[in-house]
Amino acid sequence: MELINENLDTIYFVILCLFLGIEVISNVPAILHTPLMSGANAISGVILVGAVIIMIKVDPTDYLSLTLGGLAVLLGTLNIAGGFFVTGRMLSMFSPKKPKTDK
Amino acid sequence: MTGIVEAGYLVATLSFVGGLKYLSSPIKAKKGNLLAAMGMTLAVGLTIYAAISQNLPAVNLMVILGAILIGSIIGRVMSSRVEMTGMPQLVSLFNAMGGGCAMLLGIIEGQQVGVSTLALNVQLLLAGGLVIGAASLTGSMVAYYKLSGKLKDNRSRILIYLARTSLVLILGLLISFAFNLFPISFITVIYILAFLSLLYGVLFVWPIGGADMPVVISLLNSLTGVATALAGLVYSNKIMIAGGIFVGAAGLLLTLLMCKAMNRSLLKVLAGTFAKGKEGGEVKEIHIKETTSSETAMQLAFAQKVAVVPGYGMAVAQAQHACANLQKQLESRGTELHYIIHPVAGRMPGHMNVLLAEANIGYDLLKEMDEVNDEMDQYDLVLIVGANDVVNPAAENDENSPVYGMPIIRAHKGKQVVVIKRGMSTGYAGVENNLFGEENCQLLFGDAKSVLQDVIGQLKLV
Numbered sequence: 287m288e289l290i291n292e293n294l295d296t297i298y299f300v301i302l303c304l305f306l307g308i309e310v311i312s313n314v315p316a317i318l319h320t321p322l323m324s325g326a327n328a329i330s331g332v333i334l335v336g337a338v339i340i341m342i343k344v345d346p347t348d349y350l351s352l353t354l355g356g357l358a359v360l361l362g363t364l365n366i367a368g369g370f371f372v373t374g375r376m377l378s379m380f381s382p383k384k385p386k387t388d389k
Numbered sequence: 390m391t392g393i394v395e396a397g398y399l400v401a402t403l404s405f406v407g408g409l410k411y412l413s414s415p416i417k418a419k420k421g422n423l424l425a426a427m428g429m430t431l432a433v434g435l436t437i438y439a440a441i442s443q444n445l446p447a448v449n450l451m452v453i454l455g456a457i458l459i460g461s462i463i464g465r466v467m468s469s470r471v472e473m474t475g476m477p478q479l480v481s482l483f484n485a486m487g488g489g490c491a492m493l494l495g496i497i498e499g500q501q502v503g504v505s506t507l508a509l510n511v512q513l514l515l516a517g518g519l520v521i522g523a524a525s526l527t528g529s530m531v532a533y534y535k536l537s538g539k540l541k542d543n544r545s546r547i548l549i550y551l552a553r554t555s556l557v558l559i560l561g562l563l564i565s566f567a568f569n570l571f572p573i574s575f576i577t578v579i580y581i582l583a584f585l586s587l588l589y590g591v592l593f594v595w596p597i598g599g600a601d602m603p604v605v606i607s608l609l610n611s612l613t614g615v616a617t618a619l620a621g622l623v624y625s626n627k628i629m630i631a632g633g634i635f636v637g638a639a640g641l642l643l644t645l646l647m648c649k650a651m652n653r654s655l656l657k658v659l660a661g662t663f664a665k666g667k668e669g670g671e672v673k674e675i676h677i678k679e680t681t682s683s684e685t686a687m688q689l690a691f692a693q694k695v696a697v698v699p700g701y702g703m704a705v706a707q708a709q710h711a712c713a714n715l716q717k718q719l720e721s722r723g724t725e726l727h728y729i730i731h732p733v734a735g736r737m738p739g740h741m742n743v744l745l746a747e748a749n750i751g752y753d754l755l756k757e758m759d760e761v762n763d764e765m766d767q768y769d770l771v772l773i774v775g776a777n778d779v780v781n782p783a784a785e786n787d788e789n790s791p792v793y794g795m796p797i798i799r800a801h802k803g804k805q806v807v808v809i810k811r812g813m814s815t816g817y818a819g820v821e822n823n824l825f826g827e828e829n830c831q832l833l834f835g836d837a838k839s840v841l842q843d844v845i846g847q848l849k850l851v
Binding site for chain 2: 289296299300303304306307308310311312313314315316317318319320321322323324325326327328329330331332333334335336337338339340341342343344345346350351352354355356357358359360361362363364365366367368369370371372373374375376377378379380
C-alpha cells in the first residue's frame, strides 16, 4: 500500500499515457502502418535522454563507464535520427494525387 | 531552472502525441513526423542543458556531443540509402539500437551505484528495463539477419526449449533477487541477466517463420518502448515514461492487428509453431488452366474495372514499377484499376503500401481488404501478382485447411481471375491453393516483372 501511495502521481501518469497512446494510435489507417511503426520506433529513442542523464554521474576517469555511456548515447541517437529520417523519406512518397510526370 | 526543463518536456510529450495523431492522415503525416522530431530535439537539448547546469564533467559533455554528431550522420546516411523493400530490416536494426541503449543504461547504472543506495523497487525496474532491452537488441538483430536473407529459419525443437529455459531462468533470478533468496550483489545479477536476455533474444526470434515477421517486428518495437518506459520510471523522467508507453501501445496494437489478420494467436506465433491441417482431409485434385500474356492483355482491354492483388512476390520481383505502368496504360483506355491490399502483405505492417507509393501509385487507389471484400464481383478481372495464401478460398470454405479462418481477399468472387506466378509452388503456409482450380481462374506463369511488361506491350497493340 505504501508503495502505491508514494507513487500515486506516477501511476496515474502511466495509466493515462497508456489510454492516450492507444486512443491516438488506433485510428491510423493500414496504408500508414509502416511509417507509424518507424515513427514510433524513433520516438522510443527518447531513451537517449536517460543516457545523457546517466552521464552526469559517470566519473570522467572511469573509462569503462564513459565508453559504455558514449555507446549508449550513440545507439540512442542512431535510433532517433535514423527513425525520423527514414519515416520522412517514406512519407514524402505518399502523394495525395497521382503525379502527372513520370519519374 | 528545472522549471524550464520540465515545461520543455511537457511540450515535447505533447509533440509526440500530436505527431502520432497526425500520422493517421496521409496528408498530415509528414508534418506529424517533423513535429515529433522537433519535440525529440527539444527534449534532448534540454536534457543536455540541465546536465551542464548540474556540473556535467567537460569530458563527458564532449563524449555526449561527439556520439550525437556521429549517430546523426550515420543514421542519416543509413536511412537515405535503404531500398523500400529493405525497410523492415532497417526498422529492426534501429530498434536493436534502442534496445541496446536500454541495456547499456542498466549496466552502467548497476556499476555506478552500490546495492544499498537504490530502493528495491527501483533496482527491479532497472533490471526489468535491462532484460527487455537486451532481449530486444539481439531479437531485432536476428530479425534483421533473417529479413535480409542472411539467416534461415531454424525450427529445431532444441532452440525452442532453450529459449523457454532461459526465460524461466531470467524470471527465476528476478524473483529470487526480489525476495533476497540468494546473497548476490546487484551488479552480479545485472551481468547474469544481461547475458541470459541477450541469449533469449536470439533463441526466441530464430525459430519464428518468415511470414510471422510482421508480428515479430511489431512486438520487438513494442518491447523497446516498454524498456524505455521502465528506464523512465527509474529516473522518474516523464518524457521517457510517456514516449515509451506510446511506443509500447503502438507496437502492441499493431502486433494484435497482424495476428488477427493471420488468424493466429500471439502465443502460437511466439511458440514458433504452425497449425497443421487436420488429418483425413481429402486431397482434391486441382485442374489448372494456363493462359498467355496476350490473352491476359485482351481480357484487360475489355475490362471496365480491374483489381490487382499484390503480394510479397511482387516486391521480390521488383514489379511495382511495372504495375504503375500497367495502371497508366489502363487509365489511358478509361479502365479503372484498384489495388487491394491484405493487412499482412509484405514483411511488416503496411509494407506493401510503401512499396506501391514508391512506384508513384496514388494512395487513393489502394483499397483495404475489408473495404472491397463484399463487392468483389464488381471487378471484371482480378490480377493476382505474387500473392498466394491471402487469396486462398480454403480459408473460408475448407475447415480442414491449415489456413481456415484466416481473413482473405475474396479474389475468387471476381468475374475472372488471372494469377501471375513463378511456378506451382505453395505459398508460405505450404498449403495448396484451391483458387487455382476455380472455374474463373487462369494461371500465367513467369517472373512477375517480365510478365507484366509483356502484358503491357501486348496491351498497347490491342
